[in-house]
Amino acid sequence: MHPGQYPVDEALVRRLLARRFPQWAGQAVERVPSGGTVNAMYRLGHDMVVRLPLTEGGAADVVLEREWLPRLAPLLPVAVPEVRGAGKPAEGYPWPWSVYRWREGQHPEAGALSEPSLLARDLAGFVTAMRGLAVPGAAPKAHRGGPLAALDAETRAALAALRRITREDIDVDAATGVWEEALRAPGPDGPPVWLHADLMPGNLLVDGAGRLASVIDFGCTGRGDPACDLFPAWNLLPAGAREIFRAALAVDEATWIRGRGRALSQALIALPYYRTTNPAMARNARHVIRAVLEET
Incomplete structure (x- = not known):
């Protein structure tokens, strides 16, 4: 890879x-x-x-x-x-x-969740707990937790790459519009919060009832923009459960727009990079792009 x-x-x-x-x-x-x-x-x-x-x-x-x-x-x-x-x-x-x-459980799969509404509440509970952490010691800066503008060059390069890959059938103009809207959104109005910062389906485990059992891979953790932990809204949850997730976290409009832009940016960058080497990552990137564009 x-x-x-x-x-x-x-x-x-x-x-x-x-x-x-x-x-x-x-x-x-x-x-x-x-x-x-x-x-x-x-x-x-x-x-x-x-x-x-x-x-x-x-x-x-x-x-x-x-x-x-x-x-x-x-x-x-x-x-x-x-x-x-x-x-x-x-x-x-x-x-x-x-x-x-070893932690028991299965990775959830977008489009095949048995209890999406309950999982949305479970995920919101985890994100809330992360944001409220008070841990002694100087917290690290979260990977991806900095200013959204820091992702602009790489995101635009990915958009250009996807425009050349016509068989991916990505509406690059619409994706560019969503990204630029995110760049215009106001930044965080409070101090950095603790984040997992990589809430991908592959870093979640659910039990036999479809409830969140474990969150793994904390290699990106640290403090940063709370929008970074909204990724499951687009990489996993269907529209109805997405709204439950948002309401449970009381996400304001600016944070939601930044979160959507961050999720889109990650997917845009991942798709051309992993499309021939990591089918799971490429598949989820396509799902995110569709979910974001359908929402907007």
Whole structure:
């Protein structure tokens, strides 16, 4: 998927475990199918998972999670990743890696939610809890949590790329209009808040009843614009549940417009980048673009 991606495989995982955690080296190791873009995941035994960055850019996320997850976990309404072991570079692998407790559940899929209204309320409860966190220590800046204008050049480059890919059938002019509306929207009228900052379907787990069971991958977490955690409104929830999500969070118009623009920007950038290398990411990007344009 990426230039400079490290070739992770089961044999490497076994060697890393044998060196760093020999007590777990004899357990079964199996690659977890994933649409993720930053890490490779290998299930370890029945109750753990090994997570290894694929590129240098993901290595800092590992350290961030080790520092902050133990502080955030007791304050959140659903389960989050629990670090069981801190791996170090070895066997030619150049970055830190971690072993986590395995969390049960399924990734929700847009268009196939069994309880969209209840899930919308669950997601709003999680976002509310994140925004209200009071954690000692200097909070990091959230990835994507800064000014919307910082995304303008990359978003416009993606729009230009999509205009050239005619078989994607994207209304680039309409998408450009939504993006420019977001750029004109007033910025946050309060201080930065705690964010997960990557609430993609692949970072959510639901139980058999369709309720939110766990939120994973906190590599982007930190403080920033509250609009950044509105992504599920367009990447997952149908229109009716989207309104429930918005009402539960009491989102004002400017924040909603910024959130919609941020979700669109992420999808526009992802689609040309992942369209031939990550079908899950490309599929969700198309869904977001449709949902945003249908709403506007």
